Amino acid sequence: MGATEGVTKTMLNAWRPEVGAPAILVRWLITEWCNYRCPYCPQTHQRRAPKGDGMTAHAFDNFPLQQWLDGFDRHFAGKRLSMVITGGEPMVDLKNMTILLNTVSENPLTECIRIDTNAWWRPEQFADLDKSKIILMCTFHPNHVTDDEFIDRMLKYLSAGFKIGMVNYVMNEPNVAKFQERQKRFSDFGLVLHPNPLWESNGLYGDDVLDLLRHYLPPLDFQYRTGMEQPLGRKCYFPTLAYEMNYTGWIAPGCLYDRAGSFFDPVLPSSPPTSVSCPFKSCVCLDKYSFLDGIERNVTTNPLAIYFEELKRHAALAGPSR
Numbered sequence: 461m462g463a464t465e466g467v468t469k470t471m472l473n474a475w476r477p478e479v480g481a482p483a484i485l486v487r488w489l490i491t492e493w494c495n496y497r498c499p500y501c502p503q504t505h506q507r508r509a510p511k512g513d514g515m516t517a518h519a520f521d522n523f524p525l526q527q528w529l530d531g532f533d534r535h536f537a538g539k540r541l542s543m544v545i546t547g548g549e550p551m552v553d554l555k556n557m558t559i560l561l562n563t564v565s566e567n568p569l570t571e572c573i574r575i576d577t578n579a580w581w582r583p584e585q586f587a588d589l590d591k592s593k594i595i596l597m598c599t600f601h602p603n604h605v606t607d608d609e610f611i612d613r614m615l616k617y618l619s620a621g622f623k624i625g626m627v628n629y630v631m632n633e634p635n636v637a638k639f640q641e642r643q644k645r646f647s648d649f650g651l652v653l654h655p656n657p658l659w660e661s662n663g664l665y666g667d668d669v670l671d672l673l674r675h676y677l678p679p680l681d682f683q684y685r686t687g688m689e690q691p692l693g694r695k696c697y698f699p700t701l702a703y704e705m706n707y708t709g710w711i712a713p714g715c716l717y718d719r720a721g722s723f724f725d726p727v728l729p730s731s732p733p734t735s736v737s738c739p740f741k742s743c744v745c746l747d748k749y750s751f752l753d754g755i756e757r758n759v760t761t762n763p764l765a766i767y768f769e770e771l772k773r774h775a776a777l778a779g780p781s782r
Contacts, residue, residue, distance in 0.1 A: 471751075474759045475701045481569060483540035483761050485702035487747060491548035492517035492707070496578050496604050500632045500658055503548060511708060517548070519707040520556045523724065529563055531709075531723050540569045542761040544747060546576040551586075558589050565590045572762040574625060578604070579613050583620035591621045595764060599628035600642075600653070602635060607642060611649055625764035626771070629653045631661075636669055643676070643775070652772045662687030662742065678770045684749045691743045695735040695753035702751070703728065715740065715748065 475483045493507035509517040516522060532541075543564065551557055564570050570593055579598040596617065600610050614624060627646060629635060643653045655676050658664060665673070665686070674682050683689035699714025705723055712720035713731040715738070721729040735753050743749045746767060750757040757766045 470756070470759050471697065474761065475697075481538055481540050483542060483571070483701070484536055485542045485544070485747070485761070485763065486536075487544045487546065487702060487704050488519075489547065489704075489706040490519045490545050490550050491553070493552060494547060494549040494578070495552050495580055496549065496601055498601050498603060498630070500630055502659065505548075513708075515708045517707060518553070519709075520553060522708055525556050525559060527724070529560070532564065534726075535723070535728050538569070540571050540761060541567065542572045542574075542763070543570070544574045544576070544763070549578055549580065550575055551577050551581050554581075554585055558586060561594065562588070562590050565593045574762070574764060576628075579610065579617070580605075582613075583616055583622065591623070595623045595625040595762060597626050597628060597764065598624060599630065599656075601630070602638070607645065611646065611651070614651055615649065624651070625762070626654050626768050627651050628656050631655050631657050631665075631669070631673065636672065639672065639676075647775070652768070652775055654771055657685045657744070659744065660687075660742075661685075661744075676775055678767075678774045680749075680755065681746065681767075681771075685744050685746075687742050687744065690741050691738040691749060691752060692741050694738050696738045696748075696751055697735045697753065698748045698751035699736050700732050700734060702747075703731075714751075 491507070492503040492505065492509065494501070494503065494505045497505055504517055507516065507518045508521060511517055519528060541564070561573060564573060572595060573593050574595045574597055576597045576599070578601055579596070598614065598617075605613075614627065617624060629639065629642070631639065639653070639655055643655075646653050655673055657673060670686065673686060677685065684691070696714075699716045702714050703711055704714065705711040709723040710720055711723045711728060713729055716732070716736070719729040738752070747763050749755070750763060750767065759766065
């Protein structure tokens with residue numbers, strides 16, 4: 461058996477085992493509402509920004525929370541669930557997020573709930589939250605919070621029982637200049653900064669910044685996240701094993717947007733039975749390109765688990781950039 465076949469089999473054993481319940485990943489853009497306004501963010505930020513057909517930018521304004529929960533019960537009954545909740549800032553909805561997360565966590569087949577957050581909130585605001593299946597991906601935005609304040613929040617989250625999967629750091633021009641200084645400081649607290657290239661960053665960075673990114677990112681991620689590597693034509697399991705959904709209920713199997721339907725229909729759009737050829741020239745999303753055939757990463761239902769260890773190991777081996 462070739463290396464690629466072995467890797468694919470390992471990944472499929474995690475998500476489509478011969479014995480036991482299959483797993484599904486749901487990436488849910490739950491809102492574009494955010495309490496921060498960062499210069500590099502393309503979203504609308506307003507909770508009730510009009511999105512057409514009477515829809516707004518927040519899921520629970522468009523449909524009641526219970527209707528969303530009923531949809532998860534209907535579509536994913538009998539499946540192990542891995543969920544990524546992103547935004548916007550999901551945690552600005554204090555009341556509904558606690559109910560959503562606790563209800564989804566109560567399902568014994570739910571294995572992982574990752575929340576992408578700017579970490580503005582205090583852990584005591586979610587004192588009633590079941591944290592057992594939750595992993596935070598916290599993004600540090602220095603234009604909104606100081607280094608000391610953010611590190612203090614991370615330590616408080618950990619003390620309160622939250623798991624931090626990764627600390628994201630957007631590599632726009634002001635942040636690049638201080639990345640190495642902050643990377644060292646954060647590492648003193650056991651926190652590894654992930655140098656995240658800007659959306660559609662291909663061609664935007666000079667050689668010095670590319671060298672810095674190459675130094676601190678694992679090779680695979682440097683290639684895809686900077687747009688230097690094209691996934692076009694490569695076989696990918698993301699459409700087979702995952703759904704993308706937004707705050708209006710629009711949902712598609714992975715990146716097959718021509719198959720999109722509504723989360724509130726009786727059945728979801730059908731997923732392909734096996735890997736498909738990627739139709740795109742660029743893929744900068746860790747959750748997606750990690751499902752490319754032959755990549756030894758998504759062998760658990762926590763898409764951050766192996767990547768974080770790779771990032772930490774790579775940063776330790778790399779040492780300071782010259």
